[in-house]
Amino acid sequence: MDKVRIGIVGIGNMGKGHTNYLSKNEVKGGELTAIVDTDPARLDWVRENYGDRFQLFDSLEAFFASKAFDAVLICTPHYDHPTVAIAAFKHGYHVLVEKPAGVYTKQVREMNEAAAKSGKAFGIMYNQxxxxxxxxxxxxxxxxxxxxxxxxxxxxxxxxxxxxxxxxxxxxxxxxxxxxxxxxxxxxxxxxxxxxxxxxxxxxxxxxxxxxxxxxxxxxxxxxxxxxxxxxxxxxxxxxxxxxxxxxxxxxxxxxxxxxxxxxxxxxxxxxxxxxxxxxxxxxxxxxxxxxxxxxxxxxxxGSHKEITQNFVDHILKGTKLLAPGEEGIKxxxxxxxxxxxxxxxxxxxxxxxxxxxxxxxxxxxxxxxxxxxxxxxxxxxxxxxx
Structure with missing residues (x-):
């Protein structure tokens, strides 16, 4: 494995920011290949700004089934962070989740347990x-x-x-x-x-x-x-x-x-x-x-979001220690x-x-x-x- 294909979940403010630097190939070994959002206007925004460079999906089911990526970057509303992460782990993907880890520790603990069972890389966007x-x-x-x-x-x-x-x-x-x-x-x-x-x-x-x-x-x-x-x-x-x-x-x-x-x-x-x-x-x-x-x-x-993404990719490709392990989001x-x-x-x-x-x-x-x-x-x- 010489690169990590990344799929972004949610293309609002943070999703757009991550799309920007990933589309410029500013993360060595990382490649943005897919984006999912259930708002057609946001997918239209991607097409207008990036053409057909990425596979676009309007449902998580189709997104996860596509196998068009190796890792997901979750940029959904707060409550959905653990739900999407757990689904991603079940489908065999590595997960990098935006902060906060979730809204309440009960759901985040379930996410952490799913990560441990999956054996996949798990990081959180604690760019500070x-x-x-x-x-x-x-x-x-x-x-x-x-x-x-x-x-x-x-x-x-x-x-x-x-x-x-x-x-x-x-x-x-x-x-x-x-x-x-x-x-x-x-x-x-x-x-x-x-x-x-x-x-x-x-x-x-x-x-x-x-x-x-x-x-x-x-x-x-x-x-x-x-x-x-x-x-x-x-x-x-x-x-x-x-x-x-x-x-x-x-x-x-x-x-x-x-x-x-x-x-x-x-x-x-x-x-x-x-x-x-x-x-x-x-x-x-x-x-x-x-x-x-x-x-x-x-x-x-x-403190750069890009640096956390680079560290996450390096962890998958080279075994580099995670600076912000996803499990620590519960703290x-x-x-x-x-x-x-x-x-x-x-x-x-x-x-x-x-x-x-x-x-x-x-x-x-x-x-x-x-x-x-x-x-x-x-x-x-x-x-x-x-x-």
């Missing part, structure tokens, strides 16, 4: 894992350079969205259409990076979600969450789509200093002596460890589900979460959603990604 800022942060933490983690704090409020944005599609910001708000739509990358860079998940979560606080929507648009880790560390995650100007600042404190990512820069305030050692040895009363401010040089890059989703559940029950939520309880609460909200769940399909939704 290719961002040198977060790769360097993970390196500094996992190598022990920062010491034991004591606190994490991410303020990510630069997701401003106007009411007209939400009004542009009846499915937007609804429980039946998207399955959540800022946590499920805008924040999947940050929730993934929050746990990936420090290489640990919280043990429990207490969150306060405001639903329709700034906009006329039914899902959350303002969230403050507090978490506790097994080692005693604590964390805070603050996000909203209703503030301008917003902030994007990720701060991690360890017993050897602190690291801050903000404005595209990584700064390490490094203690010359670990804090526990200084505390044990220092007898002068007022005082603190000597600290060096280190600006860590990092290449300029915002960030667990955090958002836990925040929702904490707000809904007005209580702490222990991890792993009670998946049945979350599902029950979600179904109640879907039943009362202004967006008719029955009409949710590829025809009337702008396929997934960051909308």
């Amino acid at each position: 894992r290719t961002n040198p800022l977060y790769q360097k942060l993970r390196e500094l933490i996992t190598s022990g350079e920062l010491g034991e983690i004591r606190r994490t704090n991410w303020i990510i409020t630069n997701w401003y969205r106007s009411q007209s944005y939400y009004d542009s599609g009846g499915w937007r910001a609804t429980w039946a259409g998207e399955g959540g708000g800022v946590l499920i739509n805008q924040d999947p990358h940050q929730l993934d990076l929050w746990q990936w860079t420090i290489d640990m998940m919280p043990k429990r979560v207490r969150a306060f979600c405001h639903f329709g606080k700034y906009r006329n929507i039914e899902v959350e648009d303002d969230v403050t969450a507090y978490v506790e880790y097994e080692n005693g560390a604590t964390g805070l995650f603050v996000t909203t789509t209703g503030e301008a100007p917003g902030t994007n600042r990720f701060e991690i404190t360890g017993d050897r200093g602190k690291i801050v990512i903000e404005d595209g820069k990584l700064t390490f305030w490094r203690l010359t002596v670990p804090e526990p050692q200084f505390n044990a040895e220092y007898k002068g009363g007022f005082g603190q460890p000597e600290c060096w401010k280190c600006e860590i040089p990092v290449p300029k890059s915002e 960030g989703l667990t955090l958002s589900n836990a925040m929702h559940l904490s707000a809904w029950t007005d209580n702490w939520v222990d991890l792993p979460i009670n998946e049945e309880l979350y599902y029950s609460h979600l179904q109640d909200r879907i039943a009362n959603s202004k967006f008719n769940k029955v009409t949710r399909s590829l025809e009337n939704m702008d396929v997934s990604g960051t909308h």
Whole structure:
């Protein structure tokens, strides 16, 4: 096998983006050969822009039966990610799925189980894992350079969205259409990076979600969450789509200093002596460890979808380790589900979460959603990604 033939499921915003770079042969060893969408207008768009370069399908059944590809890139609405992935695995295809992995962990766990049984490659489009800022942060933490983690704090409020944005599609910001708000739509990358860079998940979560606080929507648009880790560390995650100007600042404190990512820069305030050692040895009363401010040089890059696709293709062809294994999509989703559940029950939520309880609460909200769940399909939704 000297190349991987790729079929795209869903040709909305993200599907078009992936089509663009794949059609230019910018992924070595990868070739786009097929596209499926149930909206005729979107298939017409493909024909107008790419002629007859790809096989086009208007049903998943015909698409999967064609064997015109080796791997699928899933760019459907959030709820459909696990459903399409499971079907693809059953048909013997490798799978690369857009974020989020799904809407609730119960369905994502089923997807992960199907992937394990299939023996096929499984990746998720966590392109921010290719961002040198977060790769360097993970390196500094996992190598022990920062010491034991004591606190994490991410303020990510630069997701401003106007009411007209939400009004542009009846499915937007609804429980039946998207399955959540800022946590499920805008924040999947940050929730993934929050746990990936420090290489640990919280043990429990207490969150306060405001639903329709700034906009006329039914899902959350303002969230403050507090978490506790097994080692005693604590964390805070603050996000909203209703503030301008917003902030994007990720701060991690360890017993050897602190690291801050903000404005595209990584700064390490490094203690010359670990804090526990200084505390044990220092007898002068007022005082603190000597600290060096280190600006860590990092290449300029915002993280590329193309890099994740290249890594996925290399994994299939060469056995290269996946940077974003699909199975890990459940971790960030667990955090958002836990925040929702904490707000809904007005209580702490222990991890792993009670998946049945979350599902029950979600179904109640879907039943009362202004967006008719029955009409949710590829025809009337702008396929997934960051909308």
